Amino acid sequence: MVSFPGDTLISSAMDVISQSLTVPVLIILLxxxxxxxxxxxEIIAEYFKNKKVKVGDIYDLIFKISNATSIEHLQVIVSQSDIPDLQKRILTKISDTHSMKKSSREAAARRLVEMEEERIDKNLNKTDIITRIGPTLGLMGTLIPMGPGLAALGAGDINTLATSLTLAFNTTIVGIGSGALCYVLGKIRKSWYDRYLADLDALSDAVLDYMD
Incomplete structure (x- = not known):
């Protein structure tokens, strides 16, 4: 194979770049x-803090809202219900728009629900990011030490090879393990939030229908 003068320079530059990434990759993995x-x-605390609301309880709450005698009575019904506090605050804010025109009430309610969806998306993005970059960084942490390790093997330096392989295996385990954990956490959280948003949509529609 013909070797060009620039090959060695390019190879050396690539080697320097790849090895310079070792410390940043390890820090990010940590x-x-x-x-x-x-x-x-955080998810364990959220599980014990927010009790699950049954479908029947949501149905009963919608029925009570539709039969409220006044806005004040509606707000009391919401405040005394077993739904999460965030849902109570949103429904109370929606009921406070009773003096607005119908289109304005609907716009305000829609925006309040969208803001809650945005908050939930931010929470889900935390696990999604780690799920995606954890294994990638683990792979980078595996491959980067392999260069010096293979070079050490060629030179007969077993100690350097062992150190490189240990680092490679550790980063693989950390990256894949973190990604797998956050994948499971993200799935659990998404199922909670899907139910939460479905309940919020139904209750907000009930409040809006009452004010029509």
Whole structure:
């Protein structure tokens, strides 16, 4: 194979670039591990904090809202219900728009629900990001040490090879493990939020229908 003068320079530059990424990749993987554990604790706390509302309870609440005698009575019904506090605040804000025109009420209600959807999307993005970049960084952390490791093998330096392989395996485990954990957490959280938003949509429609 013909070797060009620039090949060695390019190869050296690529080697420097790849090896310079070692520390940043390790630091980001460490941050990902800490973030994954934090998200795990956050979801456990969320599970115990927000009790699950049964479908029958939502149906009963809609029935009570439709039979409220006044806006004040409606707000009392909402405040005394078993739905999450965030839903109570949103429904109360929607009921406060009773003096507006119908189109304005609907626009305000739609925006309040959209803001809640945006908040939920931000929470879901946390796990989605780690799910995507965790395994990628783990793969980078696997391949980067392999260059020096293979070079050490060619030179008969077993100690350097062992160190490189240990680092490669550790980063693979950390990256894939964090990604898998956040994938599961994201799926669990999404199922909660889908139910939460479905309930919120139904209740907000009930409040708007009452004010029509």
């Amino acid at each position: 941050i990902i591990v800490v973030a994954s554990l934090f998200l795990l604790g």
